[in-house]
Amino acid sequence: MSMPNTDSLPLTAAAASTSTNATSRNSLWWDAFRRFKKNKLGVVSFYVILLYVVVAALAVTGILYPDISVPNQADAYASISLSHPFGTDIFGRDILGRAIHGTVTAISIGLLASTLSLVIGLVLGSVAGYFGGKVDAAIVWLYTTVDSIPYILLIPSLTFVLGRGLINVFIAVGLTSWVTTARLVRGEFFKHKHRDYVMAAHALGANDRRKIFGHILPNVAHLAFVQFGLGFVSAIKIEVILSYLGLGVDPSQPSWGLMIDDAKNELARPYWGNLAAATMFMFGLILSFNLFNDALREALDPKMKNK
Amino acid sequence: MALSKAYPARQFRPRGQTATFVQVLLAGAVAIALAITGCTKKRFDENDNSLNLVLRANVKGLDPISANDLYSSTVIAQMYEGLLEYNYLKRPFTLQPALAEAMPEVSKDGLTYTFKIKKGVKFHDNAAFKDGKGREITAQDFIYSWKRLADPRNASEGFWIFDGKIKGLNEWAQMVKAEKANYDTPVEGLTATDSNTLVVKLTGVYHQLPFVLAMPFASIVPKEAVEKYGKEFLNNPVGTGPFVLEKPTDWVRNSKITLKKNPSYRPATYPTEGAPGDAEKGLLADAGKQVPFIDKLVFNEIVEDQPRWQNGLKGNFDWFDIPKDNFENAVKDNKIAPELGAKGMALDVTPALDVTYIGFNMTDKELGKNKLLRQAISKAFDSKTYIQKFLNGRGVAAQGPIPPGVDAYDDVYKNPNAEFDLAKAKELLAKAGFPEGKGAPELTYEALSDATARQGAEFFAQSMAAIGIKVKINSNTWPQFQEKIKGQKAQIFGIAWGADYPDAQNFFQLFYSKNKTPGPNDSSFTNLEFDKLYEESLKLPAGEERTKLYRKLRDIVADESPWVFNAHRLGYRLVHGWVGNFKWTEVANDYPKYIRIDAKKRAELGSKL
Numbered sequence: 010m011s012m013p014n015t016d017s018l019p020l021t022a023a024a025a026s027t028s029t030n031a032t033s034r035n036s037l038w039w040d041a042f043r044r045f046k047k048n049k050l051g052v053v054s055f056y057v058i059l060l061y062v063v064v065a066a067l068a069v070t071g072i073l074y075p076d077i078s079v080p081n082q083a084d085a086y087a088s089i090s091l092s093h094p095f096g097t098d099i100f101g102r103d104i105l106g107r108a109i110h111g112t113v114t115a116i117s118i119g120l121l122a123s124t125l126s127l128v129i130g131l132v133l134g135s136v137a138g139y140f141g142g143k144v145d146a147a148i149v150w151l152y153t154t155v156d157s158i159p160y161i162l163l164i165p166s167l168t169f170v171l172g173r174g175l176i177n178v179f180i181a182v183g184l185t186s187w188v189t190t191a192r193l194v195r196g197e198f199f200k201h202k203h204r205d206y207v208m209a210a211h212a213l214g215a216n217d218r219r220k221i222f223g224h225i226l227p228n229v230a231h232l233a234f235v236q237f238g239l240g241f242v243s244a245i246k247i248e249v250i251l252s253y254l255g256l257g258v259d260p261s262q263p264s265w266g267l268m269i270d271d272a273k274n275e276l277a278r279p280y281w282g283n284l285a286a287a288t289m290f291m292f293g294l295i296l297s298f299n300l301f302n303d304a305l306r307e308a309l310d311p312k313m314k315n316k
Numbered sequence: 317m318a319l320s321k322a323y324p325a326r327q328f329r330p331r332g333q334t335a336t337f338v339q340v341l342l343a344g345a346v347a348i349a350l351a352i353t354g355c356t357k358k359r360f361d362e363n364d365n366s367l368n369l370v371l372r373a374n375v376k377g378l379d380p381i382s383a384n385d386l387y388s389s390t391v392i393a394q395m396y397e398g399l400l401e402y403n404y405l406k407r408p409f410t411l412q413p414a415l416a417e418a419m420p421e422v423s424k425d426g427l428t429y430t431f432k433i434k435k436g437v438k439f440h441d442n443a444a445f446k447d448g449k450g451r452e453i454t455a456q457d458f459i460y461s462w463k464r465l466a467d468p469r470n471a472s473e474g475f476w477i478f479d480g481k482i483k484g485l486n487e488w489a490q491m492v493k494a495e496k497a498n499y500d501t502p503v504e505g506l507t508a509t510d511s512n513t514l515v516v517k518l519t520g521v522y523h524q525l526p527f528v529l530a531m532p533f534a535s536i537v538p539k540e541a542v543e544k545y546g547k548e549f550l551n552n553p554v555g556t557g558p559f560v561l562e563k564p565t566d567w568v569r570n571s572k573i574t575l576k577k578n579p580s581y582r583p584a585t586y587p588t589e590g591a592p593g594d595a596e597k598g599l600l601a602d603a604g605k606q607v608p609f610i611d612k613l614v615f616n617e618i619v620e621d622q623p624r625w626q627n628g629l630k631g632n633f634d635w636f637d638i639p640k641d642n643f644e645n646a647v648k649d650n651k652i653a654p655e656l657g658a659k660g661m662a663l664d665v666t667p668a669l670d671v672t673y674i675g676f677n678m679t680d681k682e683l684g685k686n687k688l689l690r691q692a693i694s695k696a697f698d699s700k701t702y703i704q705k706f707l708n709g710r711g712v713a714a715q716g717p718i719p720p721g722v723d724a725y726d727d728v729y730k731n732p733n734a735e736f737d738l739a740k741a742k743e744l745l746a747k748a749g750f751p752e753g754k755g756a757p758e759l760t761y762e763a764l765s766d767a768t769a770r771q772g773a774e775f776f777a778q779s780m781a782a783i784g785i786k787v788k789i790n791s792n793t794w795p796q797f798q799e800k801i802k803g804q805k806a807q808i809f810g811i812a813w814g815a816d817y818p819d820a821q822n823f824f825q826l827f828y829s830k831n832k833t834p835g836p837n838d839s840s841f842t843n844l845e846f847d848k849l850y851e852e853s854l855k856l857p858a859g860e861e862r863t864k865l866y867r868k869l870r871d872i873v874a875d876e877s878p879w880v881f882n883a884h885r886l887g888y889r890l891v892h893g894w895v896g897n898f899k900w901t902e903v904a905n906d907y908p909k910y911i912r913i914d915a916k917k918r919a920e921l922g923s924k925l
Contacts (some may be wrong), residue, residue, distance in 0.1 A: 081702055082777045099705060099771055101777060173790060237861040255791035260774050261781075270767045274621050274641040 014131060019230055041231070041308040051258055051304020056296035060293050065113045074106030077263060081230035095283035098271060110263035115294065116246040118179050121231030125183025128316040130190025137191070137223050138198025148191070156188045164247060168256045175258050178251060182244045190236040197229040231309035249291060267290050332381040334617050337412055360631065360651045360922040364915050366612035367908050370624055370633045373764070373794035374570045375551035378561065379386040381465050383532040384473035384836070384906075385798060393438070393614055393905035394575055396535035396555035399431055399458070399514075400526055402904040406598060407592030409818045409903055411526050415453065415536060415556065416583075417512075417527075420697065424520045431499035433458075433512040437582045438756040442531045442554045442578070444541035450580065453536060453556060455508035460499060461537045462506060473802065474533030476825065481525070482506060483517045499530055499539075521801045521855045527817035530904070556907040557583065558608045575613040586910055599899055608909035609897075619766050619794075629656075629892065632921040634913065635664070635891040640768065643708040648887065660893025660921045666885045666900040667721050671714050671823065672812040674776060674880040675839045679804050682757045688748035690757075694733045696783045697776065697880045706772055708874050710888055713880035717813075717823040724820040724859060731874040741783050753784020762806040765791035800831075802834040811838065812885075815903050817860075824850055827878065841878040894918035 017206035026217065036222035045051055067073040087093055095104035137148035155163075167181035210224050252266025260267060265287040271290060272284035346889040373389045380396045383389035411563075413419055417432035439450035442635035462482075465472050466489045478485055483505030491497035506518040518525070528534060541554035549566045559575035561567060566574040588603040602609070617634075618624040621639035628636030636699040646653050652663035674697065678684040715731040718724055742752070750756035759780070763773035770791060787808075792800065794817050800806040813836075816822050825831050828850050829842040849868055856862040891898050896912035 059516050078778070078781070083707075085705070100775070108741075173788075180698050181890065255770060258923050260789045261787070267770075271771065277622060277625065277639070278644065279642045280641075 010260050027130050037231075037309075044177070045304055045308035048304040048307065051308075054266065054300040057293060057297035058301060061112055061297075062116060064109055065116050068109050068113050073109055074103065077102055077106040077110050078089050078261060085287075086278070087103050087175065089282070097199045098268075098283060102150075104282045104286045107268060107283075108265065108278040108290045111265040111268065111287065112290060112294070114175065114258055114262055114264045115245045115248060115291075118175065118182065119241040119244045121179040122182035122186070122244035122247075125179065125187075126187040126240050127131070127190060127233055128243075129183070129224070130236065131194055132173050132189035133187070134191035134194025135198055136293075137224060138195035139202055139217070139221050139225065141199075145195070148195070152188045152191050160247075161250075164251065165254065173256065173259050175262060178248055178257050179244070182247050186209065186240055186243060190233070191239070193232050193236065194229055197232060200224055201225045201228060206257060234309060235302060235306045237299060238305060240297045242302070245291070245298075323366065337900055338431075340787060348719045351570050359925075360915070360919040362916050362919040364918075365610050365913055366614060366875045366915075367610045367913055368614045368633050369908070370616045370618055370628065370636055372637070373619060375567075375573065375615070376795050376798065378553040378567070379460075379533045379550045380535040380537060381470055381472040381474055382419075382550070385794070387617075387794070389532045390905040391573055391575075391582075392532045392553070393557070394559040394613060394908060395553045395557040395561060396532060396537070397906075398431075398529050398531070398534040398536065398558050400530040400692075401531060401906060402900065402901065403587050403590075404904070404907065405587050405899060407591040408903075410428070411530055414530075414584075414589075417857040420516075425519045426523075429468065429516040429518070429525065431455075431516070432516040433514060434658070437556055438580055438700075439538045439541075439556055440554050440578060441559045441580070442541055442552075444538065444544040444554060447815045451538070451539075451540075454511040455514040456511070457536050457538060458514050459506045459508060460505070460539050461535065463488065463499055463898065464537065464542065465533060466921075471834060472533070473834050473836070475529070476532060477528035477533050477836075479830060481518055481520070481522045483519050484539055511905075523854070523857055524817065524819055527822075529815050532822070532905070558584070562894075569699055570617055572617060573615045575615075577608055577611045579839075581608070590742075590899075594899070599897060602910075602912060606857050609912040610908065613908050619764075619905055620846060621766070621768055629925065631892060631918065631925045634739065634911075637680065638888045638890060640706055640708055643710075643888070644768050648889065649821070652890070656890065659925060660917075661890045664887075664889045664891050664898070664900055665903060666887045667719070668814065668885040669719050669721050669818070669902040670718050670812050670814040671884055672810070672882040673714070673717075674808060674810050674882060675801075675806075676880075677804055677807050677809075678840045678878055678894075679844065680807050683807065686748050687876060689745050689750070691733045691740045692744035692748055692783060693780065693785070694877045694880045695735070695737050695744060696785075697779050697882075698736040699734065699882045700736065702711060702772070702775060703774065703883050706768065707883060707885060711883040712886050713910055716821045716881060717872055718866070718870065719815070719823075719884040721825070722818055723818050724817060724863045726867065726870075729867075729870075733874055733882065734879050736781060745783050745785075748771055753786075756784045756785050758788060760790060760807045762787045762790050762792055762797060762800055762809040763795060764797055769810070775809075784797075802836050804833060804840060809838070810882075817903055820866050821853065824866065824873075827869075839878040840874075841876070843872060843876060846872045846876075891919050892918070 010280065042214070059265040081101035083095050085099070087098055089096050089212065091106065093103050097103055098107065133148050133152070137145040142193040152266060163185050164181050167184065168177055171177035205222055209221055210220050213221065248264065249266035250259055251267070253270045257266055258264045268283040268287035272287070275283060318588050340397060371390065373385070373387045375384065375391050376382065376388045378388070378392055378395070380392050383392045392393055396582040397414050398418040400411045400415060403410045403412050411419070415434055415437060417434050420429040420431045422429055433453065433455055437453045439445065439453065441448055441450045441512070447453055456650065462478060462485070464470060466478060466485050468489050480486055482503070484503040485505055486503060488497055488503045491501065507515045511514060538554055541552065542549050543554045551567065553561050558578050558581050560578045561573070562576050572795055584607050586602040586605050586607055588600070590599055621641065624636060624638050624644050627633055646656060647663065651662060663889070676683045676690055683690060703709060703711045703713060712720065712733070714735050715729050720727065739770060745751070745753060745756070761773050761776055763769045770789070773789045777789060780787045797809070801809055801811070812822065812825060826836050826838070826840045827846055830836040832840045832842070846869060849865055853862055853865040853869065856865065887900065889900070896914060896915040898909050903908050
């Protein structure tokens with residue numbers, strides 16, 4: 010886990026943690042890390058996620074299954090063997106390789122989309138919470154409006170406008186999933202903006218930007234972490250759904266959603282390689298992400314500190 | 317901190333509550349299970365004299381002038397009729413009078429056709445008429461309907477059937493465009509000498525006229541309904557056909573269309589003679605009886621293969637196609653699988669009289685001007701593998717537009733650009749200015765959104781990747797897909813053409829420049845020599861001389877490669893045991909009226925499905 014540079018946050022660390030002494034050893038973050046380590050399930054999940062990332066990185070660099078989009082007609086619908094643990098698909102491509110490359114798609118969409126939604130959510134939430142008044146009213150209006158449109162309609166319509174493709178999917182997901190983050194951050198800002206440490210910063214002459222980004226934001230940053238994780242999971246799921254519906258990534262790009270789409274016809278053969286591989290890969294990643302998120306949330310929650 | 321409040325769902329749930337939740341779930345499951353088993357006992361009503369069919373794409377609209385796709389025109393053909401129709405049983409396909417009293421009298425020069433129209437035929441009862449009662453049809457109705465087809469404001473995809481053929485009709489259309497004429501302005505080539513005599517004068521010989529008159533485009537529509545409904549006429553069909561859409565809500569968009577038997581349908585009988593062997597198959601048992609035999613006709617729209625197949629097996633459709641992924645289980649040694657045969661189903665195999673192809677937009681900056689690029693793409697596409705993979709070998713690799721079974725089909729001809737050869741394709745691509753695909757434009761392929769169509773698109777993209785051309789794939793619904801093609805917005809598109817009538821001209825008109833999209837020339841192919849030869853071929857009756865011209869036309873198309881010729885398909889479908897009088901008709905869509913359903917047998921066989 011990344012740790013903030015404590016030098017830049019002397020006040021925040023002091024104010025947020027209950028300790029009066031702002032050393033890095035018992036800062037909120039260190040404390041959270043210590044507690045996170047105690048959660049075995051969380052740690053295992055973290056390693057599983059790490060494994061996915063490593064596998065994806067190996068696939069991107071071409072070490073694992075470099076020729077996955079090259080068809081091999083002679084090998085179509087091969088059954089399970091050592092060289093093809095999940096068999097091959099209609100075009101003779103190795104299904105395990107497809108699933109691994111699908112991981113790349115999933116992780117990149119998760120990463121990009123949840124980063125985008127996090128940035129939008131954090132900025133809008135902090136600005137709304139900090140300034141209040143008309144700015145707040147405007148932002149609340151915006152996110153209430155966005156939130157009132159069911160995402161299952163909003164995202165497909167956005168992808169209709171933007172067209173298919175990885176980038177467009179991540180823009181569509183990012184632009185529609187920032188509301189919860191914004192709402193949470195806004196609430197936190199309301200609470201924090203009149204706290205003593207902010208007043209102190211104000212008294213020392215800090216401007217708005219410094220107070221928002223230098224002081225309050227680091228104190229609500231744990232929220233961002235958890236939101237990021239949740240966003241990641243939902244972005245992966247949305248990508249799969251969109252690709253399944255034919256609105257997601259370009260079909261030339263491997264995706265779990267496309268594999269399940271293939272599988273719905275192939276099950277009649279009966280041929281289940283695509284379905285098994287895609288769902289197992291999805292299951293592993295999403296389950297570990299959820300467990301990891303839970304562990305992270307517990308670790309970062311000051312209320313759980315003494316448990 | 318606020319965290320725990322933000323995630324109440326993750327907090328503890330009292331155990332007692334969980335238990336009740338499970339109980340509720342269980343109770344629900346039991347209730348549903350009971351309901352299902354309750355249903356299976358009586359799945360089909362013994363008195364339900366209905367025919368249930370399935371379409372694999374969505375219907376666009378129910379106006380005859382927009383009947384340019386198979387799915388819409390299949391439904392339209394149930395409600396609308398024209399002067400002529402095909403004999404249900406005879407092969408090769410033979411025309412017979414429908415709303416006409418008899419086959420037309422043709423003048424010696426072949427330029428004047430005189431039709432006598434049946435007396436006493438009435439339009440469907442509809443609020444558009446006085447007292448809601450359908451009025452009798454007249455010759456004037458045909459003139460009105462055909463003017464409507466020509467009216468440029470309607471931008472009909474079907475005007476090609478009369479374009480430049482009927483004296484004064486094109487001029488009339490021009491005047492309407494300039495707002496100098498209306499529907500009362502006479503057209504020289506279309507006159508009604510009395511209320512049931514229609515005289516059609518042609519600009520030149522048009523041997524295909526009787527064929528096109530059997531197409532839904534040339535159907536008769538009542539002026540009253542068109543005027544009453546305006547744009548909504550698309551959803552409020554009023555014709556003379558054997559079935560009626562009683563109310564617009566009987567059409568649930570993208571789901572199903574329920575038609576009822578037309579109680580005042582004209583006297584029309586089941587054919588008394590058929591092709592050799594029909595009598596032995598029991599197809600002549602109903603000879604001479606009034607049609608239709610069924611009371612209700614339902615068209616279901618199901619885009620995906622598996623739901624269509626599963627519903628078909630369950631007996632929800634009376635016949636249905638076999639998808640590629642189910643083929644091996646359904647057909648063994650070209651016979652129906654025994655376990656399906658034991659359930660009373662039969663296998664029907666009929667050549668589809670069609671050509672599947674990948675069309676290029678010839679107005680496209682890159683593709684339109686670069687013949688070598690098109691040839692390279694064509695050579696890099698392996699239609700034999702495609703047929704194995706997607707059609708289970710049920711088809712022949714197409715060498716040109718004409719399918720086997722249509723006159724002028726040449727079974728020895730090999731199209732030099734259609735034969736798969738990667739090395740030659742790469743050579744051609746280099747000649748086209750893109751060695752190894754360097755500098756080649758990224759192409760966009762428009763496909764339908766179902767899984768099989770997407771896989772077909774992927775197959776094309778892979779074939780192109782092999783010579784270094786990148787292809788992007790777009791998914792569309794059928795109406796969206798059509799819209800893109802008609803607007804020349806689709807760069808490359810995978811589509812098929814099924815014969816409207818059994819004449820090769822129906823395939824060559826797809827390349828005639830005056831039929832440019834929104835007409836049937838989807839590629840907007842323009843070639844002066846082709847146009848000249850095509851126009852010449854129109855003047856000739858069927859025979860050796862015309863066949864020679866057809867070969868020349870084919871050679872031009874093969875060389876210019878506006879399409880990648882893919883396959884001529886063989887239709888495989890399963891027919892349930894309770895369906896009587898089934899004979900697959902490839903060019904006519906009015907078959908439901910001849911079908912007989914044995915509802916008792918359906919109730920009996922259906923309970924075992």
